[in-house]
Amino acid sequence: MCSGTSSGRLSQLCHFGPIIAIFLICFITYTGFLCLIQWWPPTTLASQINMIIYLIWPLIIFYNYFNAVFLGPGFVPINWRPEKKEDEKKLQFCKICNSFKAPRSHHCKKCQRCVFKMDHHCPWINTCCGHFNHASFVYFLLFAPLGCVHALIVLAPSLYRALYRNYYIFYRQTQVPLVNLSVYQMIACLFAIGMAFGVIIAVGMLFFVQMKSIIRNRTGIEDWIIKKANHRREQNNIEEAFIYPYDLGRWENMRQVFNWSANFRPIGDGFEWKVVSGCDQFTLSLEQIAQKEEKRAHSVRYTAIRDYNGAFFPIKHGCKTCCCIPFSDDPRMPICIDDEIMVTRWQK
Numbered sequence: 001m002c003s004g005t006s007s008g009r010l011s012q013l014c015h016f017g018p019i020i021a022i023f024l025i026c027f028i029t030y031t032g033f034l035c036l037i038q039w040w041p042p043t044t045l046a047s048q049i050n051m052i053i054y055l056i057w058p059l060i061i062f063y064n065y066f067n068a069v070f071l072g073p074g075f076v077p078i079n080w081r082p083e084k085k086e087d088e089k090k091l092q093f094c095k096i097c098n099s100f101k102a103p104r105s106h107h108c109k110k111c112q113r114c115v116f117k118m119d120h121h122c123p124w125i126n127t128c129c130g131h132f133n134h135a136s137f138v139y140f141l142l143f144a145p146l147g148c149v150h151a152l153i154v155l156a157p158s159l160y161r162a163l164y165r166n167y168y169i170f171y172r173q174t175q176v177p178l179v180n181l182s183v184y185q186m187i188a189c190l191f192a193i194g195m196a197f198g199v200i201i202a203v204g205m206l207f208f209v210q211m212k213s214i215i216r217n218r219t220g221i222e223d224w225i226i227k228k229a230n231h232r233r234e235q236n237n238i239e240e241a242f243i244y245p246y247d248l249g250r251w252e253n254m255r256q257v258f259n260w261s262a263n264f265r266p267i268g269d270g271f272e273w274k275v276v277s278g279c280d281q282f283t284l285s286l287e288q289i290a291q292k293e294e295k296r297a298h299s300v301r302y303t304a305i306r307d308y309n310g311a312f313f314p315i316k317h318g319c320k321t322c323c324c325i326p327f328s329d330d331p332r333m334p335i336c337i338d339d340e341i342m343v344t345r346w347q348k
Contacts (some may be wrong), residue, residue, distance in 0.1 A: 012069055017123035021065065024195055025144070029058045031192035032151040035158030038179045054154070057147030064140040065125070073130020074270045076105050076114035090282035092289060102271045103285050104131075104246075106221055116270030119210075119219040129210075131270045135257050138214065141207035148196040148203075155196065159189045217246045217253035222284070229287050232294060242287065245279035299342045310334035 013019070032054065042051045080099035082088060091100040094107050097114050101107070106118040108128050116131035129137045161168065162181040169178070181189060213219060218226070222244075229242040247253065256267050256274070268274070272281060308314060310332040335341065 012126055015123070015126040017126050018069065021124045024199065025058060025061055025065075025147075027188075028148060028151050028192050028196050028199075031188050032154045032196075034185065035179065035181075035189060036154045038177060039154060039158040039161065041177055054150055057143065057150060060143045061140060061147055064136045064143060067136035068129070068133045068140055069125045069127065071133045071136060073118065073128040073134070074116035074132040075111070076100075076102050076116065076270075087282070090289075091285050092292070101285070103273060103281050104219075104222070105270070117219060118221060119213065120221075131266055131268070134210075134214070135259075135264070135266060138207065138210050138257070141203055141210060145200045145204040145207065148199045152193060152196045152200070155189055155193045159186065159193065162186060162189070214257050215250050215253055217248060217256060218244065222246075225284065225288060225291070228291050232291060243276065243279055243283070245275040245283040246273060248274060248276060295344045296342075299344045302341045302343055304335045304337055304339040304341065307337055308332075308335050 013022070036051065036054060040047045040050060042048045076094075076097065076099055078097055078099055080097075080102070082091060082100060088100060091102070093100050094114050096107060096112065099114065101114050102116065104117045105114045107114045108118060108121050110121045111128055115128045117134070119129045119134065121128045122137070125133075125137065127133075158179045159181075161176070161179040163186070165178055165180060168176055213223075226242065226244055232238070233240070233242060248256065255261065259265055259267050275281065275283065306317070308317070312332060
């Protein structure tokens with residue numbers, strides 16, 4: 001069975017995300033290697049060092065990638081309860097997992113589990129980016145663009161020399177190693193250049209987004225919670241400002257994830273977190289509970305006027321329903337005429 005729950009099995013890779021990611025890494029590496037052995041043959045010490053560095057990139061990339069996939073973010077145990085009974089009222093309860101949500105944990109619809117310090121569900125690793133695999137995921141985001149930069153430096157000049165090979169032969173420029181590529185190899189080289197450039201831009205941008213999150217010790221979900229917390233105080237004229245409990249300072253925030261001074265594993269077990277003065281383990285959870293209660297109080301009741309079978313592309317209801325909000329891959333809920341739905345958030 002293919003799933004997104006970091007089972008630690010090879011079936012974890014049975015998904016379009018890992019398949020595409022692994023293919024890209026292998027394709028760019030192999031195409032670059034074929035060019036490298038002609039563009040800068042390993043006959044000198046410098047070229048041999050360059051070759052070793054080039055071959056080390058995929059090893060580092062795959063090591064961190066598979067760590068992120070198989071190590072997983074960490075999941076709150078099914079039926080989990082806090083040690084102290086009185087702490088239950090300070091935590092949210094997940095009906096699907098039949099357990100309380102530990103501080104900073106959130107339920108993932110894809111993984112179908114509550115995830116420790118969930119940032120987002122990443123289709124490229126087919127699981128969530130969370131507490132235990134956050135460092136490996138970010139290392140992957142760092143080394144993949146760097147490896148592609150090296151590959152691009154090899155691929156672009158190699159393609160140029162292959163295209164102008166006859167020029168080098170005609171003018172007898174023997175000091176320049178010739179690159180001989182067939183038509184299919186040139187096409188592959190061109191594709192590899194485009195893929196490498198795309199990885200540098202897309203993955204590089206994601207790396208900076210994740211580093212910003214780590215430096216502030218705030219996940220994407222927690223960013224949204226803080227915005228709602230500030231908005232809730234403005235709307236209700238609450239003078240007491242919301243203090244985010246996990247911002248420990250730039251370097252300490254980074255150490256919480258990378259932990260360079262110890263075993264390079266994230267600090268904490270996912271249940272308890274180091275917090276700033278004036279806050280406790282349940283500060284954020286209590287704010288979430290207050291937001292949920294307010295959201296339910298402001299919910300609007302709607303009555304269904306047409307049947308809907310839960311299809312992802314409900315063509316019979318018009319093409320507009322396929323490309324308007326909510327535009328996501330979340331499961332759809334079938335409804336029947338006269339069903340009543342309590343809507344807590346909406347957008348025209």
